[in-house]
Amino acid sequence: MQESVREAFRNDGAVLMKGCLDAAQLAQCREAYDWAVEHPGPNASRMFHGTEQQSHVDNANPLAKPRLDAMVPALPFGRLFADLWGSRHVWYFAEEIFLKAGGRGARTAWHQDTAYLPWAGDHWANAWISFQALPKANSLEIIRGSRHGTQYDGATFANPDDPTEPLHGGGELPRLPDIDAELARDPDAYDVLSWATEPGDVVVLHPRALHGGAHVDAACPERHTLVLRFFGDDATFRPLPEENKHFARNGVLFVEEMAKLNAGDPFRSPVFRQLV
Secondary structure: OOHHHHHHHHHHOEEEEOOOOOHHHHHHHHHHHHHHHHOOOOOOEEEEEOOEEEEEEEEOOOOOHHHHHHHHHHOOHHHHHHHHHOOOOEEEEEEEEEEEOOOOOOOEEEEOHHHOOOEEOOOEEEEEEEOOOEOHHHOEEEEOOHHHOOOOOOEOOOOOOOOOOEOOOOOOOOOOOOHHHHHHHOOOOOOEEOOOEOEOEEEEEOOOOOEEEOOOEOOEOOEEEEEEEEEEOOOEEOOOOOOOOOOEOOEOOOHHHHOOOOOOOEOOOOOOEEOO
16 A cells, blocks of 8 residues: 555545455445345334335444445455554444435535544544445535544534534534535635545545535436445544433443443444454
């Protein structure tokens, strides 16, 4: 791996890995994705228009875990992230599933995953795998360098009139800025990273980076995306605020395992598959 790629990830918070997955690996990911959509877990949310599915989002589906734990070692991510981070070890955390269809899926509100998950440290990454060719306008967007900036509160994703409605509240974390509104007033207000992608390309981002977008429209009517999450040696537990009664200090995923960790503890548990 070129040092410029490592530097871009460290500084910008995201990089595009062209042709990261070969046809066989991409087919494995697609099979796992299709199975997960057909077998939603307890964290899934779905929307239909008539009989046609318009959207599907799922996160760390326990039904899919055995099949994903078995698949991930056959993919190149263990060595890739060890090289990208300079980490001796790499663990697989879990997946997230996105389906937008029908040509009218709205933009995903700007957010940082670390407002929802109790994560700190440099050695975290989401591997964003889309199965369609995506124009830049319909791809994931990342605010360059934001992984090193403010940790904001999360968005509830529940108020279409306010994309910054606080998830936790209470003031421990500052409220998200309305990035889309600011960009509408001034297109140079933020340095936005985005790439056109082809099947087999992988967008790698640090989960503390502000990211969002990736809508569908008439020009790009469908987007099916599998996100795989990984961590390395420099990954620690950071308790979340506790003002939201639906969120514990340890988040809502792998709750029992996270309850055993204290602030600053290495992020470890036998439940996570070690790859390297």
